[in-house]
Amino acid sequence: MSKESYELKAEARERVGKGSSRELRRNGLIPAVIYGDKQAPISIALSTNEVTKRIHAGGFMTTIATIDVDGKKIKVLPKVYQLDPVRDFTMHVDFLRVSGNTAVNVQVPVHFINEDKSAIKTGAVLNIVRHEVELNVPANDIPEFLTVDLAGAKVGDSLHISAVKLPKGATPVIGDRDFTIATIVAPAAGIAEEEAASEE
Numbered sequence: 001m002s003k004e005s006y007e008l009k010a011e012a013r014e015r016v017g018k019g020s021s022r023e024l025r026r027n028g029l030i031p032a033v034i035y036g037d038k039q040a041p042i043s044i045a046l047s048t049n050e051v052t053k054r055i056h057a058g059g060f061m062t063t064i065a066t067i068d069v070d071g072k073k074i075k076v077l078p079k080v081y082q083l084d085p086v087r088d089f090t091m092h093v094d095f096l097r098v099s100g101n102t103a104v105n106v107q108v109p110v111h112f113i114n115e116d117k118s119a120i121k122t123g124a125v126l127n128i129v130r131h132e133v134e135l136n137v138p139a140n141d142i143p144e145f146l147t148v149d150l151a152g153a154k155v156g157d158s159l160h161i162s163a164v165k166l167p168k169g170a171t172p173v174i175g176d177r178d179f180t181i182a183t184i185v186a187p188a189a190g191i192a193e194e195e196a197a198s199e200e
Helices: 018-026 048-056 189-199
Strands: 006-012 029-036 039-047 065-069 072-083 090-097 103-113 125-128 132-138 146-149 158-160 180-185
Touching: 006 048, 018 029, 018 090, 029 048, 039 048, 039 065, 048 090, 103 125, 103 180
Parallel strands: 006 065, 029 090, 103 146
Antiparallel strands: 006 039, 029 039, 065 072, 072 090, 103 132, 125 180, 158 180
8 A cells, every 4th residue: 555644734825937936945835736626726835845855755656645725635646746957856746636536647666576586596687677657546545566576487587567466446557468567587698797807
């Protein structure tokens, strides 16, 4: 299941645009928007520290949050956040309103288990084709990650989405093929030679 929900306090903002956004950031706030669920978008301001802390804690894009906008509580899922390319601070966040029956598309990270029970133990290499899989899933049942079991995987094997146990109600957004998540490949000869040379 996704990480535990959390709450953020926000204030509605009247002014929008670059000038007001810059002013907010100078005051330690992030401009953000809540949209969706057939309602008018709401422009809000959030604490930069609080949001940055949540982003760095992991699972930000797959965890339902409650935003308290001047006393009105709105359930949301982060859809996009923008970082300053130079200084790496959060510049803007878009949130999608969700209710219990809202289906959302989310990128869910893939975790691999039992590497020691596969050909990787004897030197084969795990070639990850997809680090994340996009799922359509009920907003209240977003998994924190998907698990791919490598037990018994041999060189030349491909691991497809059909081998992954998906949570109830979840379907891959790519529905027209059994796509590959990872392959097990023999170690590249060049790498082996390089390592042998460095050992000498």
